[in-house]
Amino acid sequence: MKAEILALGSELLTPLRQDTNALWLTDRLLEIGIETVARQTIADDRDALVRGFRVALQRADVVIATGGLGPTEDDLTREAAAEAAGRGLRRDEAYVEFLRDRFAGFGRVMPEVNAKQGDVIEGGTLVKNPRGTAPAQWVELDGRLLFLLPGPPHEMKPLFEGEFLPLLRARAGQRVVKTRVLRIAGMGESDVEQKAAPVYTRFANPRTTILGAAGQVELHLVAEAADDAAAEALIESLAAPLREALPGRIYSEDGRELPAVVADLLAERGLKLAVAESCTAGMLCAALSDAPGASRFLERGFVTYSNAAKVDELGVDAALIEARGAVSEEVARAMARGALRVAGADLGVAVTGVAGPDGGSADKPVGSVHLAIAGALGEHHRLARFPGDRSRVRTQSVRLALELLRRALLGLSQG
Amino acid sequence: MKAEILALGSELLTPLRQDTNALWLTDRLLEIGIETVARQTIADDRDALVRGFRVALQRADVVIATGGLGPTEDDLTREAAAEAAGRGLRRDEAYVEFLRDRFAGFGRVMPEVNAKQGDVIEGGTLVKNPRGTAPAQWVELDGRLLFLLPGPPHEMKPLFEGEFLPLLRARAGQRVVKTRVLRIAGMGESDVEQKAAPVYTRFANPRTTILGAAGQVELHLVAEAADDAAAEALIESLAAPLREALPGRIYSEDGRELPAVVADLLAERGLKLAVAESCTAGMLCAALSDAPGASRFLERGFVTYSNAAKVDELGVDAALIEARGAVSEEVARAMARGALRVAGADLGVAVTGVAGPDGGSADKPVGSVHLAIAGALGEHHRLARFPGDRSRVRTQSVRLALELLRRALLGLSQG
Missing domain, CATH: 3.40.980.10 (MoaB/Mog-like domain)
Structure with a gap:
């Protein structure tokens, strides 16, 4: 029909x-x-x-x-x-x-x-x-x-x-069509495709479509069957090998977006988070507090846009900023530690980068972003070089910070 | 055709x-x-x-x-x-x-x-x-x-x-159609309609359409004429009396959104801003830094989600929070003053409210938001009661905070 x-x-x-x-x-x-x-x-x-x-x-x-x-x-x-x-x-x-x-x-x-x-x-x-x-x-x-x-x-x-x-x-003769969306952050669309295609191309039903956005990839699995249970079983028969092909990479299969997944993990574990943001300037805090109940885990946040703010609010060493630059691994780690200490929280997370269009240099081009986590789950750092304009760099920075938190909370490697 | x-x-x-x-x-x-x-x-x-x-x-x-x-x-x-x-x-x-x-x-x-x-x-x-x-x-x-x-x-x-x-x-015979969008924040759609309708209903060309969103109203003026200049003249013949009917209320006629208008005013006047946010949790800072060049005016921001953060970071008196509640005129003013002082900025702005769905009470229902400005442009306060869900309350809070800043920067009344 x-x-x-x-x-x-x-x-x-x-x-x-x-x-x-x-x-x-x-x-x-x-x-x-x-x-x-x-x-x-x-x-x-x-x-x-x-x-x-x-x-x-x-x-x-x-x-x-x-x-x-x-x-x-x-x-x-x-x-x-x-x-x-x-x-x-x-x-x-x-x-x-x-x-x-x-x-x-x-x-x-x-x-x-x-x-x-x-x-x-x-x-x-x-x-x-x-x-x-x-x-x-x-x-x-x-x-x-x-x-x-x-x-x-x-x-x-x-x-x-x-x-x-x-x-x-x-x-329509009782045919049903079910869709499940597998969401992945912190990997490019072509990297996901390379791992997933050898698996999903073996299946005609479910059909699979890959959709990439800034810092996020979705696999849409669409199955057709006689009833809901049969469609779900078909989807699971593909989702299971996809999970093996992308170990620990799929953050959601139930429709939740990444901020909600991280918020739920923080609340479940009873951990308090402090956030230090430079180039994302509040976006990470805003995303984490989108859903109700953020006061369970969100202790406080610092938008340290200027260098003086990084020194005053987070206790970052001014000489370190002078020596390494505000966009550096050392400063990102110091921001995360500072937020953690000042807030008396369990975890600190920090983002500092060049969102552009100005401020880039040969060794720190626009899109260079340092992310760091400090506290109860150990210290982690990642340097990313994001493509795209200011808005895309900021969106990708938020998504990667959330993915680093998710991996730390689940004890997954940060590789 | x-x-x-x-x-x-x-x-x-x-x-x-x-x-x-x-x-x-x-x-x-x-x-x-x-x-x-x-x-x-x-x-x-x-x-x-x-x-x-x-x-x-x-x-x-x-x-x-x-x-x-x-x-x-x-x-x-x-x-x-x-x-x-x-x-x-x-x-x-x-x-x-x-x-x-x-x-x-x-x-x-x-x-x-x-x-x-x-x-x-x-x-x-x-x-x-x-x-x-x-x-x-x-x-x-x-x-x-x-x-x-x-x-x-x-x-x-x-x-x-x-x-x-x-x-x-x-x-098509050289007919052109031009559109101008007049944007207004801090007024409800029906209030705008009441002031604007007696003016625009007198005009068949341009046609006018009102579009309302969370905390913002747009008047779309669409003129048809033989050429661009004639269409612009028709639009101006309606825009002029609309400006008189809504004195100081139209924040943009050139396509700019409110954060960009406020950012440009701050940069022009060389004023440094510090931001203190509770229920909006970073959204106001994020909006102000959307456009390039935010470092010209954005000194720093504080997401003081917990009461302890309001006390520690902004120096708000714990007894005041105890006596008046975190969502109160007094605490909003103290947050704005604290952000100003701690950051050594020229202006401080603060938002504290009940975004919901939980946390409301009989005298402070969900949607109650206190906004305050302190510093070089004098002290201002506004209590709003916003309708809608958590997301709409937060969006309306950000828009009203920006509108209060715009009015202060232009020396317009806060009424």
Whole structure:
């Protein structure tokens, strides 16, 4: 079974508003094994809409349209869909009465324009919308299924999940599609690919896709099977050898991002952390405190942007900065130790680097970042040379600092 | 003139990859006064593609397709477009020779499959692609224009802007569309609406749209005119009375975000800033150091998440915290003064609040945030009660702290 999704409304074709329904529907359909063959976004123009519905009913077995079910003259979805289907519209008087009563319940008289919200394609079925005046509807056309849904996501989603998804699941023959995301930090995309490809290319199901971002790589494992348990088993049959090919490198398989993984480890072990940041200037602290409950482990942080701040706040030796430079292994280690000592914490972590675009030199080019950990888990240091602009260098620095913490917390090598 | 945009490729219909070309093209077209009537995303299926091109050529005067011009069997754009147009494909042997030479230049023999990249719709014109092997092409079909472009954005954008946009601009009859964005922080969307609507509703051109985000409101002014200067004049005729209706409230009309505006003001005035953060935990420092050159004004920052950190690092009186609570006007002021003094800076700014979801109480509910400024520009304080979840409370706190700094730097009232 193939699907086509239509997002209807002129506002979706301006830069100001973007449709999010179509992507959400694509995901929900894929979970029950229905692939989307095409999507359309169409303005409030009757001829354009009729042609859009017509081609969709040719290309797909399932057509899902969102939007254009309001009471105004711009709301043409019902009329256009009926014309493309070669059927008439019938007014469901019982629904109009229901709507009239609902307006009365709010102490208002239903405007007569709202009556057309009771129009349904011949042979089709209206589905009440508890969150708005526009009902959904669906109709079967020579074995093809056509669904019309209201546009606001908080109205559309519960109607689709509650009413239409069970119907589609039954028709799709119980195929399910499951995805698991394996996340890796501190390795480049090509390094991950080199280790993972010999494993995942042996599997046609699950299919694997690699996605790289700044300082992070994701392996998306997508399995198709008769039910959830079978799909999970297929995924596990690939995830297990991937774990062996990338020992200790996969930080999450359950959707958690790296800051949450590190935060949970710190909280579990009851360790207090102090943070010293130069080039990342607060980003590492901010990431670690994104999730609730950060006070369990985050003692304090120092943004020591100037050299004077490194000396005053962290007790870094001014002569050391003079001799080695603020971006150096020695200063990174001294910052981590200083943060640890001043805060009376269990762990100290420090980042100092050249984020750019200025400040680089021949031996310390833009992208050079020293990271250090001190305290209860021993002392560790890493020098990284990150590619990319200021923003990417800072993002990669935060991710690598978190990965160093994770490895220290789990007793993994820092190699 | 109406346009339709087609994004072609099965990968664009999976959750893993999203098309960004179509939105970019929508914006470029709107700038020259061409509205988009529909967009399609279509999988690599010949029948689906032919139907897609056919309906697009019915709905629009200008059809722009991206993707599917590679050398593989999945690359069906040329064949499908030609079939929908009712024309044949002709092989441009000169282009094939050019491609063969280019491969040779890299010391490689051109695979024979690449020869089909020289195929052009009868009557059409190939346009060389300096960044890839797939050329663009365009053809006129009974007064309609069809453009085929490669999918990778870094190949597509320069080809479209360099080759096709001038051609379309000439056809579109020199109408231009200009947008200016007026940005406001520290006011709610409905407050801005109340002051701005009586002004902007008097104007049909420019059209105005209000967009609200966490702690920020944007007024988008969109003018259509014969040329750039006329469009700018129209925009200014509305911007001027909006400035009067919102005196001192608009922080940017040139695209800059609030952190950049404050950073520029600090650097211009040669003032050094020290930052003390509790609930925002580094976000304010990180925002201020996003742009290059932050060392000109950012002296240092303190993430004093724990009460002990507020006492140790900023010299806040422990008895004061005990008496008033860490989230209080007195402690916010003491944090700002402490950061100022310890850092030897010109200005101190402090944020302390309940970001949630835990930690709220009857008199200090989640979302209560105290902000303070101390130093060369006098002392200021603000208590805010922000709606929303942890992330929104933190984002709004950062924006309001920046707005307080901006107002202090410009000598505007803090009311």
